[in-house]
Amino acid sequence: MELSSILLPEAVKLIGNTTSKKRLLQDICDVAFSAYGLNATDSLEALLDRESLGPTGVGQGVALPHARLADLTSVVGCFVRLEKPIDFGSVDRRPVDLIFALFAPANSGVDHLKALAAVSRTMRDPSVCQKLRANTDPATLHAVLTETQGSQAA
Numbered sequence: 001m002e003l004s005s006i007l008l009p010e011a012v013k014l015i016g017n018t019t020s021k022k023r024l025l026q027d028i029c030d031v032a033f034s035a036y037g038l039n040a041t042d043s044l045e046a047l048l049d050r051e052s053l054g055p056t057g058v059g060q061g062v063a064l065p066h067a068r069l070a071d072l073t074s075v076v077g078c079f080v081r082l083e084k085p086i087d088f089g090s091v092d093r094r095p096v097d098l099i100f101a102l103f104a105p106a107n108s109g110v111d112h113l114k115a116l117a118a119v120s121r122t123m124r125d126p127s128v129c130q131k132l133r134a135n136t137d138p139a140t141l142h143a144v145l146t147e148t149q150g151s152q153a154a
Contacts, residue, residue, distance in 0.1 A: 001114040003077070003122060004146040006102070011035035011078040012142040021088050022048070024080070025065060028101045031078045038076075038103060042069060047101070057090025061133075062123045066102040066116060075104045075115040081132055081141055098123065098132055100145075 013031050018024045029043040046067030050056065057063040078101045085095035100119045104112035122128055122145060131144045 001075075001111075001118045002146070003118060006075050006115055007077040007079060007142065007145060008035050009139060009142045011076070012138045012145070013079075014081050014083065014136050014138060014141070016083045018082060018084075018086060021051075021086065024082070024086060024088075024099065025051070028065065028078050028080055028099065031080065032076070032101070032103060035078065036076050036103075038069065039071065042071070043067065043103060046103075055089035055091075057088035057094075057096050058120070058123070059090055059092040059094065060124075060126075060129065061085060061090075061094055061097050062129065063088045063090065063096040063099045064102070064116065064119060064123065065099065066104070066112070068104050068106045068108065068112065070106045072103060072105040072108075075102060075108060075111050077102050077115070077119065079141060079145060081136070083136075098129060 025047045029040040032038040032043050033040045047065050050067045056065045080099045082097040085097040088096040
């Protein structure tokens with residue numbers, strides 16, 4: 001699965017300062033509403049429910065929150081880069097500054113897993129994370145995420 005098929009340029013944001021994990025998840029849901037028209041309240045509830053099962057901070061300053069939503073017809077993503085990292089309850093206890101959130105249809109099964117695997121592969125690449133941390137322009141961040149993933153498949 002190509003990240004360019006699930007991540008719109010409008011769904012990539014730089015956030016200067018956020019105060020908590022819950023506030024960050026709300027910010028992500030606001031981005032999802034603006035880019036895809038997702039109901040922010042339902043999206044936030046779904047992300048918080050998923051986080052209650054265990055934090056989605058995967059380490060190295062990266063978090064991959066994800067949730068399933070009844071109203072969706074396809075997997076969509078949002079990427080947020082924080083200027084100031086926050087505690088996310090990550091496995092390595094490092095604060096996060098790179099967050100790629102996924103929203104999938106409630107019955108998406110394998111598509112959700114394929115998207116999560118593609119995002120995970122991309123975000124595990126140290127050179128990708130370095131480029132993401134070195135840039136603040138949302139268009140550049142989108143290009144790094146989508147071009148890198150495409151070149152990995154080649």
